[in-house]
Structures are given as C-alpha cells and as structure tokens.
Amino acid sequence: MKTLLGILCFILLSQGVGGLLHEWTDGWFDLxxxxxxxxxxxxxxxYVCAVLIVAGLAMGAATGASKEGDA
Known part of the structure; x- marks a missing residue:
C-alpha cells in the first residue's frame, strides 16, 4: 500500500509541476x-496544476503517516 501511495504521490506532483512549467515557459515541457x-x-x-500539487503533497503526507508494517 505504501508503494502505491508513493507512486500516486510522484505522478500527481510531476503532473502538477510539469503543467506549471508548461504554462510558464510557453509550452517547452510538452511531454x-x-x-x-x-x-x-x-x-x-x-489552477488544476496547483490542485494536483496539493493533492500530491497530501498523498505524500498520507504515505508518511501510514503504518510502518504495511508493505
């Protein structure tokens, strides 16, 4: 479960940051x-990218707060 939360955290953060970079650099980070x-x-x-970043940070916090025994 921790691995899945970590992967979702990475995907949300990378899409949020990548989207902001795409907007701010006029399309350089297209992929x-x-x-x-x-x-x-x-x-x-x-706004959507900001929500993705916040959701990714929340997912990361949930990953850190999950029980250590979960694999």
Whole structure:
C-alpha cells in the first residue's frame, strides 16, 4: 500500500509541476503535462496544476503517516 501511495504521490506532483512549467515557459515541457492536452481545462490549467500539487503533497503526507508494517 505504501508503494502505491508513493507512486500516486510522484505522478500527481510531476503532473502538477510539469503543467506549471508548461504554462510558464510557453509550452517547452510538452511531454510532462497531461493537463495541457485536455481541452476541458482550457483557461484553468494553472489552477488544476496547483490542485494536483496539493493533492500530491497530501498523498505524500498520507504515505508518511501510514503504518510502518504495511508493505
């Protein structure tokens, strides 16, 4: 379970940071951001990326708070 939470944390953080880098550099980090490819988020990419970063940090906190005996 801890491994799954760690993987989800990494995915959420990398998509959030990659999306912000994509927005701030006018598209240089094209492969890192799935948010930029979804037309549903047009105009709200920065907010969605911020939510992804917060969700990734929360997932990381949940990973750290999980029991040590879980494998």
């Amino acid at each position: 890192w951001s799935l948010v930029a490819r979804v037309s549903f988020f047009d105009g709200y990419e920065v």
